[in-house]
Amino acid sequence: MTPVRRTATRPGVAGLSTPPQLPEEPMPTLERFWTSTAEPPTQFVTPDGQLTELGAAYGVQPALAQMLYRDMARARRLDQEALALQRQGELGLWLQCWGQEAAQVGSIRALAPTDHVFPSYREHAAAxxxxxxxxxxxxxxxGVTHAGWDPTxxxxxxxxxVLGTQTLHATGYAMGSVLDGDDQVVAAYFGDGASSQGDVNEALNWSAAGNLPVLFVCQNNQWAISTPIDLQFRTPVHQRAAGFGLRVFHVDGNDALATYAVTREAAALVRRGEGPALIEAETFRMAGHSTSDDPARYRTADELRTWQARDPLTRLEVLLRGLGTATEFFSDLDEELEALAAEIRRVCRELPEPxxxxxxxxxxxxxxxxxxxxRLAHRELVDLMAEEA
Structure with a gap:
């Protein structure tokens, strides 16, 4: 007996004997429905040192601007001296924060001294x-210690x-802080590359789910070693963080004053118990990923020149001079930086040999x-090398 083929009696039910015919005319595209929630980063000072309309409305405190400039200048001098010391064989490795000083200084100055901070590995300015x-x-x-200071x-x-692990440390610390009844903000610094790590995404999710007092500061320096951001992700970091339920902020990370103001606002809402927040600070890593890296192999000279024109120290110096800052401020700072450089060289060479x-x-x-x-195998190798020498 030949089986009867059953035919659906209403649309949408499996078993239709013939598929519905599409209209012959082309279907309209959905491009008009595409939207973008990306907003330009908050900026108070333009790259050429002029106040934006927002910056003028917010106002400039000269004492704050001078303090931020001094902080950045000291960090850059440390970077310069450490790079030279590494090239001389005094350091095994160094990761510069050159170019990222404003993102670090502006954010750390906006936090309370009692707020606990979890850095990655290039937060020298903040430190x-x-x-x-x-x-x-x-x-x-x-190489003379596993960690150079007492965190407490x-x-x-x-x-x-370990890339991104500090965000989970910060989240766990914040959980303990809540249990202790503290009102501190727990801050965690990380880079755009780390945002692709599972640890970071878990930290964002757990902090939001637990309404924890964590402030994440992403320094988007455009490169994850040699991988540019356009190959790392399709959606900006702050938008992805919003998807986890965080309050998010987007700031020009080469603008110390804007970074300070944004961080101050973000930290205030976190401290009030309104949940975690994330700041994405757009900046640029002027040097290589580390002293073992050659950025010229993957970065163009034009890109470097573009970001050199956005230098955080240059723009704030122009602003300060335009505000009438006395020349003695800059000359006194130059003397301080020379003394700092001498101190850096001295203390480095006084550190014991690893x-x-x-x-x-x-x-x-x-x-x-x-x-x-x-240990025994290493000892035998060292002895053998000494004999052959």
Whole structure:
């Protein structure tokens, strides 16, 4: 018996004997429905040092502008000296914050001293504002310590070299802070590249779900080592954070005054218990990812020149001079920077020589057979090299 083919009696039910025919004329595109929620970053000072309309309305406190400029100049001088010391063999590695000084200084100055900060690994400007000394900053990169300072002394955690992990540390710390009844803001710095890490996305989600007092500061420096942002993600970091339920802010990260104002507002709402927030600060990493990196292999000279014209120190200096800042301020600062440079060179060379064998000493809290085997093998290699020399 031949089976009967059943035909649906109403549209949309599986089993239609013949598919519906599409109209012959082309369907209209949906381009007119495409929208973008991207807003230009908040800016108070233009790259050529002029106040924007928003900046003029907000107003400039000369004392604040001078403090931010000094902070940035000190951080840049540290960078310059550390780079030279690394090239001379005094440091094993160095990651410069050159170009990102405003994003760091403007944000850290807007936080309360009691707010706890979790940096990544190039937040030297922020660290110096918190009082971390040059010797403490250089020690880790000289290889004489796993971490250069006591976090509780500065409410500034030591550097996290595992990409993005500090955002989860900050989230966990914030959970404890809430349980203790504190009103502190817990800040976490990370870069655009780290925003693709699972740790960062988990931290954003957990902080929002728990309404935790975390302020995430993303320094979007345009490059994740050699990968540009247009290959990293399709949606800006602050928009993705909004999808997790965070309050989000977008600021010109080369504008120290705007970054300060935005961070102050963001920190205030976090402190009031209105949940976590994220600031995406648009900036640029002027140097390579580290002293082991050659950015000329993947970055064009035109791009570098474009961002050099947006230099955070230059624009604030132009503004300060336009406001009538005395020349003595700049001359006195130059003398201070020379003294700082001499101090950096001195403390670096006074740090002890790193002892490679110490790598095995603190791997575990107690003895471990595999670690001991590695230590003995390393000792034999060192002795063999000494004999051959």
């Amino acid at each position: 110096m504002v918190r009082g971390v000394t040059p010797g403490e900053l250089l020690a880790q990169w000289r 002394s500065y409410n500034f955690h030591f550097y996290s070299l 002892v490679p064998g110490d790598l095995f000493t603190h791997a575990y809290a107690g003895p471990h057979a595999l670690v001991e085997a590695g």
